[in-house]
Amino acid sequence: MLQKPVQESDTFLHELRDKPTQDGEEVAESCNHEVKEPPVNDTRQLIYGLEDVPPWYAAIAFGFQQFLASFGSIIAAQIIIGMKMCMSFDTVLMGRLISTGFLVCGIATFLQSTFGCRLAIIQGSGAFFVAVFTILDLKGPCPMVTPGNATQEELYIADEEWRSRMLELSGAILIASFVQVVLGSTGCIGLLLRYIGPMTVTPPLTLAGLKVTTIAVNMCGDHWGIATMTFGLVVLTSQYLASFSIPIPAYNSQKRFYIGRARIFQLYPIIIAIVTTWIFCWILTVADVFPDDPTNPAYNARTDIKNDALFATPWFVAPYPGQWGRPYITAGALLGVTTGVFGSVIDSVGDYYACARLSSAPKPPKHAVNRGILIEGIACILAGAWGTGLGMASYSECIGNIGLTRVASRTVAQAAGLIMITFAFFAKIGAVFATVPYPIIGGSLIGSSLAIGVGLSHLQFIDMNSTRNLLVVGFSLSGGFGIPMWILTHPHAIQTGSSDLDSILTIALANDVFVGGMIGFFLDNTIPGTLEERGILQWLEAADVNDTTLSSIKGYDLPFGMNYIRRSTLCRYLPFSPTFKGFPWEKNSVIQSKDDTKGQNGDIRLDVHVECDDRSIPESI
Numbered sequence: 001m002l003q004k005p006v007q008e009s010d011t012f013l014h015e016l017r018d019k020p021t022q023d024g025e026e027v028a029e030s031c032n033h034e035v036k037e038p039p040v041n042d043t044r045q046l047i048y049g050l051e052d053v054p055p056w057y058a059a060i061a062f063g064f065q066q067f068l069a070s071f072g073s074i075i076a077a078q079i080i081i082g083m084k085m086c087m088s089f090d091t092v093l094m095g096r097l098i099s100t101g102f103l104v105c106g107i108a109t110f111l112q113s114t115f116g117c118r119l120a121i122i123q124g125s126g127a128f129f130v131a132v133f134t135i136l137d138l139k140g141p142c143p144m145v146t147p148g149n150a151t152q153e154e155l156y157i158a159d160e161e162w163r164s165r166m167l168e169l170s171g172a173i174l175i176a177s178f179v180q181v182v183l184g185s186t187g188c189i190g191l192l193l194r195y196i197g198p199m200t201v202t203p204p205l206t207l208a209g210l211k212v213t214t215i216a217v218n219m220c221g222d223h224w225g226i227a228t229m230t231f232g233l234v235v236l237t238s239q240y241l242a243s244f245s246i247p248i249p250a251y252n253s254q255k256r257f258y259i260g261r262a263r264i265f266q267l268y269p270i271i272i273a274i275v276t277t278w279i280f281c282w283i284l285t286v287a288d289v290f291p292d293d294p295t296n297p298a299y300n301a302r303t304d305i306k307n308d309a310l311f312a313t314p315w316f317v318a319p320y321p322g323q324w325g326r327p328y329i330t331a332g333a334l335l336g337v338t339t340g341v342f343g344s345v346i347d348s349v350g351d352y353y354a355c356a357r358l359s360s361a362p363k364p365p366k367h368a369v370n371r372g373i374l375i376e377g378i379a380c381i382l383a384g385a386w387g388t389g390l391g392m393a394s395y396s397e398c399i400g401n402i403g404l405t406r407v408a409s410r411t412v413a414q415a416a417g418l419i420m421i422t423f424a425f426f427a428k429i430g431a432v433f434a435t436v437p438y439p440i441i442g443g444s445l446i447g448s449s450l451a452i453g454v455g456l457s458h459l460q461f462i463d464m465n466s467t468r469n470l471l472v473v474g475f476s477l478s479g480g481f482g483i484p485m486w487i488l489t490h491p492h493a494i495q496t497g498s499s500d501l502d503s504i505l506t507i508a509l510a511n512d513v514f515v516g517g518m519i520g521f522f523l524d525n526t527i528p529g530t531l532e533e534r535g536i537l538q539w540l541e542a543a544d545v546n547d548t549t550l551s552s553i554k555g556y557d558l559p560f561g562m563n564y565i566r567r568s569t570l571c572r573y574l575p576f577s578p579t580f581k582g583f584p585w586e587k588n589s590v591i592q593s594k595d596d597t598k599g600q601n602g603d604i605r606l607d608v609h610v611e612c613d614d615r616s617i618p619e620s621i
Helices: 055-084 091-113 128-137 151-187 188-195 197-222 224-240 269-286 297-301 308-312 331-359 366-384 396-405 408-426 425-435 438-461 467-489 499-509 512-526 536-546 554-557 561-568
Strands: 019-022 026-027 247-249 258-263
Touching: 026 425, 055 091, 055 128, 055 258, 055 269, 055 308, 055 396, 055 408, 091 308, 091 366, 091 408, 091 425, 128 396, 151 188, 151 366, 188 331, 188 366, 188 512, 197 224, 197 331, 197 396, 197 438, 197 467, 197 512, 224 396, 224 425, 224 438, 258 297, 269 297, 269 396, 269 438, 297 438, 308 425, 331 366, 331 396, 331 438, 331 499, 331 512, 408 425, 438 536, 467 499, 499 512
Parallel strands: none
Antiparallel strands: 019 026, 247 258
């Protein structure tokens, strides 16, 4: 059994249990249970667990840290998509697009952590980025516009082009999002969980981390010295200085001020790394150390190159649905975005498991997974209505931050969502953070490599001496990495005679998360192998052990209305309800012994249905 996550009053400032003695020293008030100091390098020992609620100021600081870890990629994704949409000629227009992205990401994050899977997962573009990027690439180059010296005709053509691309994508995202809504609300995702094991989850998680690393490396390439400094500070503070406590002013429950000690380096490694390197870059910019030639890559390390956009951005903006115009639908864009939907679903399911694993929480039950996909579908509808150009999905990079900071509280994710919403309306504040040099963003994103390790850690459950397993893992990873890379370098290689079909196949095969996940899913469920060899039994047993780390699986219940839901007969038949017991055709039995899991002729067979605190494991795998 894993140790219960340490409460904030035990580790942060001891503010609720500390009281002064007669000698003026601070001593901890006795508790009815003993809390041991967690090992520094044990990611299972959390400072704040999933159910823990940090003090308001700590929640804001942690949420701001998650915002800093995600805003770079959100801004980078919106800027890249804005450039592909031919919006880069207007800096104010790009600012509105970034604010819209912040707003929808914030709403999606708050809904997901509160009503969806209820894990501390930040929402971002996810697998949609590759699909949308490929669709826009097929549109061809943008019209030539000379900033500051464009004619009225050039501006008119550019305006028509970006609106056409934005409205086409918005319509496709709006309609394709209903696929996610249907998958989550009908329980189809929960049914697919019987076919999802360690070798199905590993490829999309690993490839998603590698995809972010590729983007991060490109950003780091502008100035490797600054990027290395940022990444080095993340590693230094989160690992080497994690156990080092520094004095900090605090007060106890009697409102008496004193000097406490807190592990600031362990709690805020990303904030410390970004702010420190940002100040350092500002000093070097003022001293004119960085080159002022825009053709020099090191120029992007300057902090003053986005000042024009900063001054041109208004203080307040109010993104609203339909702000770009009325969306419309084309078959090619719709089917292309739909492939992004399926890639996003596979990626998100893997993210749920990875986040629960790092949070020392039980494996998400079917109803939580169903509800998470349902909320993501609703968030994608909002993204299409507001016009972000991208759908919403789980943000794998911020899951790695849980391992770095050991903070897994859903309250922190809710705070991060509210911070994004706030910055969406205060555009000038968001523009200030947009001036962070790309090498700093890239260096901080390298920390998401922990998400790659989390994905690969699922392989501990399988038999790595099995040739079958080595083939499944190797081919799904190499195929998920190699096929999209080849497609992106040969975007017009597929010629079927139908332009719509060509677009669909190109977009699908260019999505690394989709390709790797589908290859792993297909091979793992078709190549003969025992459940023990595939790691299914060990995976389920590990989930059963984790169930004792929280107050049962009830951590995935909805935040209110549970008394009514438990009394309602109808809710028992809703796949996204916490009281959902499974479909009528699922049998009630217990897990058989490992010797009984292999039928005659080596067929794979496991008739199980385990019910534990409203969680059910499907009848067959």
